[in-house]
Amino acid sequence: METYIKEYCGDFQFDFVEHISLEIADIFIDIDVYEAEKKIDGIMNHREKANVRFQKGSVKYECEFFEEHGYPNCFFEVHLKGRLYICFRKTLYGFTMLDAQTLTEVYEYVPKAMLKGEESFIITDVKQLDELLILEGCYWAYPYECFAFDMAEKRFFNVSEILNMDSLEEVKVNGNQLILTDIDGETKEITKEDIVNLICKNGCAEI
Secondary structure (H helix, E strand, O other), rough: HHHHHHHHHHHOOOHHHHHHHHEOOOOOEEEEEEEEEEEEEEEEEEEEEEEEEEEEEOOEEEEEEEEOOOOHEEEEEEOOOOOEEEEOOOOOOOEEEEEEEEEEEEEEOOOOHHHHOOOOOOEEEEEEEOEEEEEEEOOOOOOOOOOEEOOOOEEEEEEEHHHOOOOOOOOOEEOOOEEEEOOOOOOOEHHHHHHHHHHHHHHOOEO
């Protein structure tokens, strides 16, 4: 990721734009946003970054975000085996899991495509079924797809076709079930076990 960020930022001179404060559970989050523009080969390029500080009592964690959009909306909570985790994106791509008790990183997913400078999956919405996250996202606004992320196994699977859906917009979580309307207009109730079984049966390609 460091190579990607270095190439992305280059020698841009960033100017302060705004300060954003958030609170998730008992964690305070301060975000200082910076922007820059520079003409390269006759084309105006825009860069954006933010310095982010998490604090819980005397415990602190800091990082930088690059190429993010809608900073107040890029954090989501995940509850797993009695612990709370804060997930967020340091770039448009991939995500980081932060233990909400200790403010330490426990997992970071960086798409291989991003490291190669290629287009990759951008997460735009998340639903949780125990240790299974259902992720909606896109490749620069199109096409939209849905992936399942198994937090226990740390693996991604494309589930758009087996669930017959490409958006979580109308999906609700009821206990251990997803209540969804597929692209054919059919309403379904599907559990985490149903999704796992469909993955095993269909051999969905891992990304």
